[in-house]
Amino acid sequence: MKMIWVLARKELRDGFRNRWIAAAIIVLAILALVLSVLGSAPTGSVRVSELDISVISLASLSVYLIPLIALMLSFDAMVGEFERGTMMLLLAYPVTRWQIIIGKFLGHVLILLIAILIGYGGTSLILTLVTGGGIEGWQAYVSMMASSLALGAVFIALGYLVSVIVRERATAVGAAIGLWLVFVVLYDLILFGVLTMDKEQQISEQLFAALMLISPTDAYRILNLSLFDGVSEAAGLAGVASEAGLTGGFLIGSLSLWVILPLIAALLLFQRREL
Amino acid sequence: MMLDSIIQPVISMQNVSKTYGRETVLSDMDLDIQSGECVVLVGHNGAGKTTLMKLMLGLTRPTSGRVEVLGGDPAFASAVAHHRTWGYLPESVAFNEAMTGSEVLTFYARLKGSSPRDCENLLDIVGLSGAAARRVGTYSKGMRQRLGLAQAMLGNPRLLFLDEPTNGLDPSLRHLFYDLINALHRAGATSVISSHALDEIEARANRFVIVKSGRMIASGTLDELFRQAALPVRMRISVAPGQAAGVAERLGSAIDISEIGDTTLSLACFNGDKMAVIRRIGDLGDSVNDLQIQPPKLDEVYNHFMNREAS
Structure with a gap:
């Protein structure tokens, strides 16, 4: 455990040093700020809390941004050390390969946690204090931050998998962009296309729910838009998700599996890798 | 148990071959290294010296044959516990460029369970105290090598793997380096050194292993080699x-x-x-x-x- 913490602390320190954390905080804070300002318009006519509106708009955009930040943090984690030659030295120290992966993972998740806490949480807190807005629906907002961290963890794990498979950093960059495109854009696009063409309704509701469940980004989206009543009503999705069987437990389970499976795969590949 | 560790060689390679794809890097290598020996691997670039070291460190596995270090397979996860008493200096050592010299050494010291005091001492010994607060990215090749030496010496290692250790060191530091090795040897350490600098290593080693194209072509003390060569x-x-x-x-x-x-x-x-x-x-x-x-x-x-x- 001590080894894992030593390795995690190094990643965290690197994150502070190369301004990664600062950059991520700024991006997330700007997003939260802009969306709160723009999002405050519709609250006048419909009686919903400002925070619920923020959750909807932030979750919709985080789905693009958080995976991108997570992949940028993680794609280099293994291949960079292989390429620079620092991995060889690290492995001659009393650390096992799984400790290296878990340690890096913990460090990168902490970086993301800090960025989300300050970028989303801090901004929202300051806005609420300044404008004197209500804190109704803060649970949904906290849950949005937690699920954003989980989504980030998914893409950190996927980034490691890429990083341990490829042989060069340049390939890792390409593969990371590819992952982002597939999971964040193409999957939904293709699903939407298939649904529009599916005039005879061959795709059952169960199949559709399953297709949503196996995509980490969709799981994240539905989780945020359906878990709390205030949010789901404002999003116009009241009851839809639970009717389709997409309960919170399933959605969280899906995200967890998307963290654990790529991490295990990355670890197995790393174990077999010769230097 | 104690007796075993004295009689058994620290490192034992039997019939070891290593191929990468079609390329054979090592073939039929037999090598025993006893406790307290200082063995120097000599050979051209690409002769297989670095691969030999990687096999001993468990960083790669042999294609065939057996490698044993301290009585076990060094590639097993269980061997990792031994690493606490190992020191390794890779050829052209690399560090995280954004960290300062002292941060790098402190990081490695934490992994090995050495104290921060050790770091200061070692930085002082290799003459990097003045540059300890500078980023490694600003270091010259010689300074990196010195930092590499310092990390290899952390925690008074019992088993040293040094790949071209004096590369890029100026003469006075070379002396210092050999003094450090001697001190560790007097305390009973075993070392495997690969080197090009034959003239300076000549007087320091117990045994030389000459490697060519992945084969061991000669092995022995300097005297034995003289006799074999009949020069x-x-x-x-x-x-x-x-x-x-x-x-x-x-x-x-x-x-x-x-x-x-x-x-x-x-x-x-x-x-x-x-x-x-x-x-x-x-x-x-x-x-x-x-x-x-x-x-x-x-x-x-x-x-x-x-x-x-x-x-």
């Missing part, structure tokens, strides 16, 4: 001006005289004949002013074995 011992005699030719005549044709100058004669003989030749020179009495004896150097031995393999 001539060179002598140089100083005589009074103009007497060289006369002295050569008196020595007789049985002795191989390679050069006759005005005041000097150069000759060569096999090691076994050395004493006989010296006695004959002694018999010459006052005509000989001085005698210098040059045993073969390690690089000559090395070249001999290399050329023998080539032909």
Whole structure:
């Protein structure tokens, strides 16, 4: 455990040093700020809390941004050390390969946690204090931050998998962009296309729910838009998700599996890798 | 258990071969290293020295054969516990460029469970105290090598793997480096060193292993290698001006005289004949002013074995 913490602390320190954390905080804070300002318009006519509106708009955009930040943090984690030659030295120290992966993972998740806490949480807190807005629906907002961290963890794990498979950093960059495109854009696009063409309704509701469940980004989206009543009503999705069987437990389970499976795969590949 | 660890070699390689794809990097390597030995791997670039070290460190696995370090497979996760007492300096060592020298060393010290005091001492020993707060990215090649040495020395290692350790070090630091190694050896450490700097390593090692194209072509102490190579011992005699030719005549044709100058004669003989030749020179009495004896150097031995393999 001590080894894992030593390795995690190094990643965290690197994150502070190369301004990664600062950059991520700024991006997330700007997003939260802009969306709160723009999002405050519709609250006048419909009686919903400002925070619920923020959750909807932030979750919709985080789905693009958080995976991108997570992949940028993680794609280099293994291949960079292989390429620079620092991995060889690290492995001659009393650390096992799984400790290296878990340690890096913990460090990168902490970086993301800090960025989300300050970028989303801090901004929202300051806005609420300044404008004197209500804190109704803060649970949904906290849950949005937690699920954003989980989504980030998914893409950190996927980034490691890429990083341990490829042989060069340049390939890792390409593969990371590819992952982002597939999971964040193409999957939904293709699903939407298939649904529009599916005039005879061959795709059952169960199949559709399953297709949503196996995509980490969709799981994240539905989780945020359906878990709390205030949010789901404002999003116009009241009851839809639970009717389709997409309960919170399933959605969280899906995200967890998307963290654990790529991490295990990355670890197995790393174990077999010769230097 | 104690007895076992004394009798068993620290490192044992049996019939080890390693291929990467179609390329054979090592073939049929047999090598035992005993506790307390300082073994030097000698060979051209690409001869397989680095691969040998990686196999001993468990960083890669042999394609066939057995590698055992401290009685176990070094590639097993269980061997990782031993790493606490190991020191490794890879060839052209690399560090995280954004970290300062002292941060790098502190990070590695934490992994090895050494104290921050150790770091300060080591930085001081390798002469990096003044640059400890600078980013490694600003370091010269020699400074990186020094930092590499410092990390390898963390925690008083019992087993050292040093790949081209004196590369990029200036002469005074080379001395310091060999002093450090000697001190660790006196305390009972074992080391495996790969080196190109044959002239400086000659006097420091117990045993040399000459590797060529993935095969071990010779192994032994310097004396053993001299004998195996049967290289001539060179002598140089100083005589009074103009007497060289006369002295050569008196020595007789049985002795191989390679050069006759005005005041000097150069000759060569096999090691076994050395004493006989010296006695004959002694018999010459006052005509000989001085005698210098040059045993073969390690690089000559090395070249001999290399050329023998080539032909």
